Amino acid sequence: MPSEFKKTCHIIGAGRVGKTLALLLSQQHTWRLSHIVSSSLSPSAVSAEVCRSVAQLPPADAVLLAVPDDAIETVALALADSPHFRAGTLAVHLSGAKTVAALAAVTERGGLAGSLHPVFAFADPVLAAANLAGSLCALETQDQRALALLTELAQILGLQPFTVLSEYKSRYHAALSAASNFSITLAGFARNLLSTIALPDDLAQRLVYRLMKQSIENLAALSPEQALTGPIVRGDTATVAAHLSAMTAEEQAFYRVLAQATAELAAGRLKMSEANCCEAKIQAAQAMRAVLRQQTE
Structure with a gap:
């Protein structure tokens, strides 16, 4: 890993949001995008290793769950049960509607939970990656350590973060x-x-x-x-x-x-x-x- 990288992260899911964030993370030198979990993404499409299962993910500082809202809890459980998951790992879902309660399986195993919701209409990954900078971004968490990591992640993505309390999320x-x-x-x-x-x-x-x-x-x-x-x-x-x-x-x-x-x-x-x-x-x-x-x- 190049010395300039401070943290390692993975992305689970390669839809429009997942691909956009993968493109942006590949263009900076603070967080290294290590792996992407996708059943269809070509390895040549991103500067990260593509795997087919959450269980194949190595340890990381943060894992972004770029999956549909209804799949967040299931994927969080798979992540928490994966062989290389470690305490202190930050799991981040990208839903504007779900709260961090959807990541309960992660926190029960010593992980950190947070939500990062870019206020942006993701229609095309390439266009989104080119135009996302400067957009507002809602952060939600109940842990100050997670908030510090979420804020850092938002900033390296070029976003302007603000916080939303869980009870007001819907x-x-x-x-x-x-x-x-x-x-x-x-x-x-x-x-x-x-x-x-x-x-x-x-x-x-x-x-x-x-x-x-x-x-x-x-x-x-x-x-x-x-x-x-x-x-x-x-x-x-x-x-x-x-x-x-x-x-x-x-x-x-x-x-x-x-x-x-x-x-x-x-x-x-x-x-x-x-x-x-x-x-x-x-x-x-x-x-x-x-x-x-x-x-x-």
């Missing part, structure tokens, strides 16, 4: 899932609306993407209430009614749910600035909520 992940997944669902809804008005597909794609991008960029400096634009926050009930009249019944149902939530957000903004807000705007917001309630009855 709510934390629900928020991130809503931000990531529901925005894609919303883009799909907008694209479907445009698909019926004879616009070229590439133009529809650009219309939706560019406007959503602008809105997201506004959130970098503004709260959701402050970043909100459009007919609902303006109290333009006639425009909203026109939207609904142009939609199918199924589209209307989805739009109304979003519009009602947006109206509540708009009301929050008006409440924050009520002293400086004209009565007409407050009444318009109330009228908007009334129209949406009528539409859903």
Whole structure:
């Protein structure tokens, strides 16, 4: 092992996240990526030895479990039962939803347990490895020794770590899932609306993407209430009614749910600035909520 390496680590699993972390760990000189457990990965694809079983892993300072959430407990048990597992080894799962309790088998055998969840959409390993640096990363553990190792690992991966308490893990992940997944669902809804008005597909794609991008960029400096634009926050009930009249019944149902939530957000903004807000705007917001309630009855 080159003298510059301070620690040795393994990765179990070679999906998109596992491959991304393997690429990044292979590019630095602090932690040596020794082995990857995968049933399909080619040894030539990474600068580490590929093995087919957890039981084949040699001792290491840390083992990253890049496996589906439902497999974490089973893999943790296999790791704890492996012949070369030693006390003090840090087992790290990468789930944003599961807590470190999923690694109980490891801690019962003297190991350390932690969770490292990069806040990033891993679509392609090569692209992810090129763009992951600077991303936020949630750390969760109940051990200070594990926290020090997790922080070091996050930093060598180019991540900005913060901690999340175990009891808030599900709510934390629900928020991130809503931000990531529901925005894609919303883009799909907008694209479907445009698909019926004879616009070229590439133009529809650009219309939706560019406007959503602008809105997201506004959130970098503004709260959701402050970043909100459009007919609902303006109290333009006639425009909203026109939207609904142009939609199918199924589209209307989805739009109304979003519009009602947006109206509540708009009301929050008006409440924050009520002293400086004209009565007409407050009444318009109330009228908007009334129209949406009528539409859903």
